[in-house]
Amino acid sequence: MKFDQSYVISYLNIFLLYDQIEKSIPVLGICYGMQELAFKFGGEVAPSKEREFGRATLDITQENAEAASLLFEGVEQSQMWMSHGDKVVRLPDGFVNIAHTENSENAGDYL
Numbered sequence: 001m002k003f004d005q006s007y008v009i010s011y012l013n014i015f016l017l018y019d020q021i022e023k024s025i026p027v028l029g030i031c032y033g034m035q036e037l038a039f040k041f042g043g044e045v046a047p048s049k050e051r052e053f054g055r056a057t058l059d060i061t062q063e064n065a066e067a068a069s070l071l072f073e074g075v076e077q078s079q080m081w082m083s084h085g086d087k088v089v090r091l092p093d094g095f096v097n098i099a100h101t102e103n104s105e106n107a108g109d110y111l
């Protein structure tokens with residue numbers, strides 16, 4: 001099965017985001033938005049072996065805790081509500097993994 005782009009934000013929004021990112025304006029991609037950003041910047045998004053639906057625990061990736069603190073200062077773990085069938089399996093160059101779940105090794109990324 002191949003990653004289905006039809007579920008993610010529009011290409012027009014991504015072109016606007018490129019401009020923001022080039023100007024170092026922070027962009028937060030959540031759920032499909034994060035997947036689309038990773039995909040558009042050269043990462044890989046693929047179907048998960050298991051869907052992530054409902055309660056999930058988001059853990060900070062400790063080796064990148066300093067980068068994670070920009071968004072998750074003081075948070076080691078957090079309960080989230082997920083609904084994903086796809087996940088980021090390879091980050092684009094320059095992206096840093098800052099959080100993960102049991103089912104998704106790249107649940108939070110930083111550029």
